[in-house]
Amino acid sequence: MRLLALLLCLLLPFSLSAQTEQPTGIIAVEDSATADAAIAIRIRDILGELDGFDDISVTVSSGIVTLRGTTLDAGKASELNDLVTRVEGVVAIENNVAETTEVLERLNPAVERFMARLWQLIAILPLALVALAVFFLVVFIGFFLARRKQPWNRLSPNAFIADIYRQIIRLLFVVGGLIIALDILNATALLSGILGAAGIVGLAIGFAVRDTVENFIASIMLSIRQPFRPNDTVEIQGDTGKVIRLTSRATILLSFDGNHIRIPNSTVFKSRIVNFSRNAERRFVFALTVDPACDLDAARLLAADTLNGLPFVLKSPEASAWIESVDDFWVTLSMAAWIDQNATSITLARSEAIRLTQAAFDAAQIAAPLPGYRIENLPHPSGVAPKAPAEPAKTPMATPAPAHDVEATADKELEKIVDQERAELARRDLLNENASEE
Secondary structure: OHHHHHHHHHHHHHHHHHHOOOOOOOOOOOOOHHHHHHHHHHHHHHHHOOOOOOOEEEEEEOOEEEEEEEEOOHHHHHHHHHHHHOOOOOOEEEEEEEEOOOHHHHHHHHHHHHHHHHHHHHHHHHHHHHHHHHHHHHHHHHHHHHHOOOOHHHHOOOHHHHHHHHHHHHHHHHHHHHHHHHHHOOOOHHHHHHHHHHHHHHHHHHHHOHHHHHHHHHHHHHHHOEOOOOOOEEEEOOEEEEEEEEOOOEEEEEOOOOOEEEEEHHHHHHOOEEEOOOOOEEEEEEEEEEOOOOOHHHHHHHHHHHHHOOOOEOOOOOOEEEEEEEOOOOEEEEEEEEEEOOOEOHHHHHHHHHHHHHHHHHHOOOEOOOOOOOOOOOOOOOOOOOOOOOOOOOOOOOOOOOHHHOOOEOOOHHHHHHHHHHHHOHHHOOOOOOOOEO
16 A cells, blocks of 8 residues: 555656646846846837837846836837847746826927928929929910811711810820829829729719710710701600701700700710601601492592692502592592602691592582481371471582692791701801711
8 A cells, every 4th residue: 555655655746747848938047147238238229219218217137128118109108018029038028118198299200290291391302393284285386286176177977076085185185194294293103093083083983973974975976967957847755846946955956846855965866866857858648538329440540639639649659549448428539749858847747638639529520428317207106297397508619729829838937947057056057068977
């Protein structure tokens, strides 16, 4: 038993020492005041060469460094631990440095930085003035070139595109002048930041004014490939009128009632456009009814001959007539004829054609009769038949007007209004007679 107890006493210290965590550093056994003084002097010299550590006191005892004092911010205080740890002989650090709350101590560095930047600005002011003068000189040259009529009017199909060329030239010279000025100041690194900020701002503005940008691009496309000309009669998204002008924002029409119609160019560019004035020949169509008991082929030929005899109807293409439908009390004939709309009003031509064709049907006694109904009466109880009502007196048929009395000349009043308005604001018009057509 005594032997077993002796073995346990010998093995127990080894097992405990194996389980206890050992220190990572090595602490010197000798305590030298000279070494502590050297460590303190070394730390003070290092802090004296750095900014922000003027109010720090250093004491060293047995390799333990104690720091006391204040700094301008807490970040400076935390940097002391990393700095002091690198000094040879330091065993531990007690950092009692706090952030100062005195107003003057916190303001003095800001004042010093401001004065330093002020003196730096004064020193660079002559060079900045030279760079500014070069910038304005380059911008002046760009604006002078953009203000000239040539060669921009020669290169562009209309004034709108010429103005776009001028704006691009101005922008290029402004950017070029800015690059040269920054290069003189040796500050070209700022250019990437400026362009990046401008790109972000431009993207935000582009999303905010997306409809305006779309309208601007549509104006460019319409001014290059013009689907209509001044005084053309067009229909755009249900609105019909004569074209007055094309501006950078809208297409302006003059309706047949004399009203102005402003349609955004983005809508015009995406809409279906019907141009009635692109071809001089235009067809009008109308329908009349005839007696179903008449010779339908003779009625059709009579309608075609009547139309061909009108002075405003073109000989080619010829007028035509056809049977449209057979109804309960009449047969419907459709007629069509062509006119030169530059000399003839299509509204008056159609009106005169209907009047004279109906007169021809009446003269030939083939016009459609009034609807008739048969009523069967039962015998009267008294045996005496009632008297039949008297027939109304017949009105004599009007004689059709001869062909030479027809008047269907095109109305030029709207065209005069359009010409007058275009003459007043000619410089704002993007339409050009020499531009290419779609």
